[in-house]
Amino acid sequence: MLEGLRIRATGFPDFETVSFVGYFVAIVVEAVGIDATGAEALYWVGWWSHSLIAFGFVAFVPYAKPFHMISSFANVVVSDEKAGARLPSVPADLDADTGAESIDSFTWSETLDQDACTKCGRCSSVCPANASGRNLDPRDVILDLKSYREDVDAGGEEVDIIADGGESVIAAETMESCLSCMACMDACPVDIEHLTSFTKMNRQLVDTGQVNSEMQDVFQDVMQKGNTFGDPNRKRGDWSDELEFDVTDAREEEVEYLWYVGDYPSFDDRNKKVARALARVFEAADVSYGILFDDEKYDGNDIRRTGEEFLYMELAGHHVETFDEVEFDHIVCTDPHSFNTIKNEYPEIDYAEFADDPVMPFEYDEEWNADGEIGVFHWTQVVSDLVDAGRLDLSGANLDYTVTYHDPCHLGRYNGEYEAPRQLIEATGCELHEMPRSRDDSFCCGGGGGGLWMEFDDEPKPSEERLREGVEDTAAGSEIEKFVVACPMCTTMFEDGRKTGGFEDDLEIVDVAELLEEALDSKGALASVGADDGTTAASAD
Structure with a gap:
């Protein structure tokens, strides 16, 4: 005009x-x-x-509402590509506000997250806790925090950010429901970092003594015993007693790979079989590896995500101090949760800030692996390289099972590793059929973020929904014989879901390591395992 x-x-x-x-x-x-x-x-x-x-x-x-056009763009620009996988540390000052004491406890970037939300609901649509009927809608949490902040700025009454009962912005039950799977963050088109704010609220629950009683028991077991099972830590290496060979003590002998076994492969009977299977695979490939036995403790990844930051610091400090006393080139982890925190979070901690604290049981006061000189790997990455190098007798036709594979959140979304487990499955000869929700769209088993230790009245359980997808929504459908995983926590959750969901006659839960063990054993490749130390090779578990 x-x-x-x-x-x-x-x-x-x-x-x-x-x-x-x-x-x-x-x-x-x-x-x-x-x-x-x-x-x-x-x-x-x-x-x-x-x-x-x-x-x-x-x-x-x-x-006004159009502000999200600016805030969303700004949020994408300043987003942290490691957010969630690498949580912010807290100051050593025990009097510092480490949780969500007030709305001012949230950093400028966390406040920007609140303003950036476009209310699209993608985070809510992919949340496994929400899908299971729990009291958690990721979008509503972010928007409720924003609404409360604006109300306080306008002179409104202040209430607790999070509390177990009484008036609060967010209910404790809501944060306890979170599985820390990062599906919400991955789906968000404006890169909102939900898990950072969620963890801050979980820290507030811990700081104020309102944490779930089942999690309190886990914290107590870790503090007293060094593991989440509450078993004597001297038994941590007992899983290896049934092997046909001795596992090297990395405290006494230099090795190429320091194997961080983890809690579940060390103490859980089902996952001990996975540990033994992986040990046999390492032996068959003539890998130089060793373990820490009772000097290994729980890695701390999931208790950190449920808010227990200072206990996490104790565990991290103990481990890097132990690592510093052992001769090795790389660290290999059984559990993706261990892999994530040792790779991404241990190097970020300012150990010097905590070393002088009499409460902390370590004296290590240097940076650890800040330059990435020590390689930290999930075992599938290491074994995939061994297969490529021809160090394992896998022809690609050893087994003929029809299988599907579940991507663990901490291996996939957290660390972007999708190919190594699939390459190993295909190397055994199994016919792999993908579920509709795979790779970065994978649906959590329900074990992360403390979900493994807390009881919920889910309908259906995340593990049951995932197993249903495996036998009903894949191209092979009911022909799926084995549901393959690469995470001990996933194994535990799916073994439970297989029973409670009525899938016991439909499929078997197996770890990739167990497939490899069976494939190698089918060609006699494990016959010589243990021969060098005078023992006789036994059949696989």
């Missing part, structure tokens, strides 16, 4: 014909009887009105 008024006011210059829409408007303006003088007057009225409205809109944006 303004262009048409300008052309009419300037007398229809010939060169303006290129602006054919404006030229047409100018003809219409002339046809309704507006002369050049009137057009010029209307032009300036329109120009200033347009300018003032535009500037007014810009000034209005921070106070």
